[in-house]
Amino acid sequence: MNAPAALPLRTLQHLVDASVISPDSVSGLAAVSARYAISISPEVLSTIKATGTDGPVARQYVPSVAELVSWPEEQADPIGDSAHSPIKGIVHRYPDRVLLMPTQVCAVYCRFCFRREAVGPAHGGLSDAELDAALNYIRHTPAVWEVILTGGDPLILSARRLATILTVLDEIPHVATIRIHSRIPVATPERIDDALIATLNAAHKPVNVAVHCNHAAELTPAAKTAIKRLRKAGVMLFGQTVLLRGVNDDPDTLEHLFRSMVAAGIKPYYLHQLDRAPGTGHFAVPIERGQEIVKALRGKLSGLAQPTYILDIPGGAGKVPVGPNYLSNQNGAMMIEDPRGAIHRL
Ligand SMILES: *Cc1c(COP(=O)(O)O)cnc(C)c1O
Ligand code: SF4
Numbered sequence: 001m002n003a004p005a006a007l008p009l010r011t012l013q014h015l016v017d018a019s020v021i022s023p024d025s026v027s028g029l030a031a032v033s034a035r036y037a038i039s040i041s042p043e044v045l046s047t048i049k050a051t052g053t054d055g056p057v058a059r060q061y062v063p064s065v066a067e068l069v070s071w072p073e074e075q076a077d078p079i080g081d082s083a084h085s086p087i088k089g090i091v092h093r094y095p096d097r098v099l100l101m102p103t104q105v106c107a108v109y110c111r112f113c114f115r116r117e118a119v120g121p122a123h124g125g126l127s128d129a130e131l132d133a134a135l136n137y138i139r140h141t142p143a144v145w146e147v148i149l150t151g152g153d154p155l156i157l158s159a160r161r162l163a164t165i166l167t168v169l170d171e172i173p174h175v176a177t178i179r180i181h182s183r184i185p186v187a188t189p190e191r192i193d194d195a196l197i198a199t200l201n202a203a204h205k206p207v208n209v210a211v212h213c214n215h216a217a218e219l220t221p222a223a224k225t226a227i228k229r230l231r232k233a234g235v236m237l238f239g240q241t242v243l244l245r246g247v248n249d250d251p252d253t254l255e256h257l258f259r260s261m262v263a264a265g266i267k268p269y270y271l272h273q274l275d276r277a278p279g280t281g282h283f284a285v286p287i288e289r290g291q292e293i294v295k296a297l298r299g300k301l302s303g304l305a306q307p308t309y310i311l312d313i314p315g316g317a318g319k320v321p322v323g324p325n326y327l328s329n330q331n332g333a334m335m336i337e338d339p340r341g342a343i344h345r346l
Pocket of ligand 2: 105106107108109110112113114115116119151152153182183212
């Protein structure tokens with residue numbers, strides 16, 4: 001029996017009905033579903049059907065008992081968002097840019113999410129008064145050059161509420177540019193509708209959308225259509241990928257993903273080392289392996305298709321690149337490794 005096609009799967013029973021999990025696994029997963037939100041959209045469900053219920057898309061969304069396992073140095077707030085929050089809904093860690101989180105709701109819930117303790121329907125979002133106060137913080141902080149809408153997924157907001165936010169940001173002189181981090185273009189592409197496009201089109205300042213996508217199979221025909229609509233509305237698209245064990249932790253899979261992104265009109269921006277959120281250890285790839293993978297792509301793949309491999313230092317010290325190093329110093333001489341592994345003296 002199939003769940004209704006137009007509704008997301010939000011409970012273990014929905015997942016059983018859609019044949020995504022077996023009935024016997026429900027009791028083991030009850031504690032997972034009590035702690036972390038579940039949502040699998042119809043678009044993602046069809047991709048899971050096409051790639052297998054233990055495939056690279058299923059692993060990202062289908063709850064697993066492995067989420068009940070703690071891993072070393074895991075933290076509920078792995079990158080220290082709360083320490084840098086001057087007011088509800090704002091995280092201000094770097095001088096020139098702030099995160100604005102109008103909602104904690106997402107269209108889908110990723111099992112490796114670093115904000116998994118803070119996202120979900122139970123967490124809601126900012127009230128009108130709280131949103132006003134957060135926008136006031138931006139208005140009165142002249143160093144803020146860029147506002148990054150994140151959450152939660154900002155594109156889950158109604159076009160009207162998003163328009164309210166964009167209109168205020170348009171009117172603040174020191175805000176030069178707006179960025180929106182979202183999974184919606186790939187997870188629920190039907191939400192990139194006329195009302196949303198009109199809202200984005202109406203913004204005077206450049207709007208950049210960072211699309212979160214971890215496997216080429218997520219770039220379905222509907223996702224590509226949504227991405228094309230965003231591009232036509234003047235939005236610049238950047239790709240954000242998390243390096244995940246069993247999903248994309250080999251050079252061929254990432255090469256295919258990054259080529260598919262560029263072909264769809266998305267510039268791969270960051271390849272993230274996994275943050276140490278609770279119950280995500282089964283997705284971890286060691287940094288040394290990440291560097292090997294990234295190295296294998298250098299020289300082989302267009303520079304346009306190469307993101308920066310990035311680590312958000314646990315505890316909130318900030319993001320830094322952790323890609324392979326090609327330079328070394330041998331007895332005072334600078335040596336450089338080429339993309340094929342040969343060493344040259346500089
Ligand atoms: C990741 C992050 C940003 C954005 O960083 P970029 O390197 O510009 O993509 C901004 N603020 C906070 C608090 C962040 O965690
Ligand atoms: S869409 Fe983003 S914020 Fe929402 S669960 Fe996935 S990774 Fe977390």
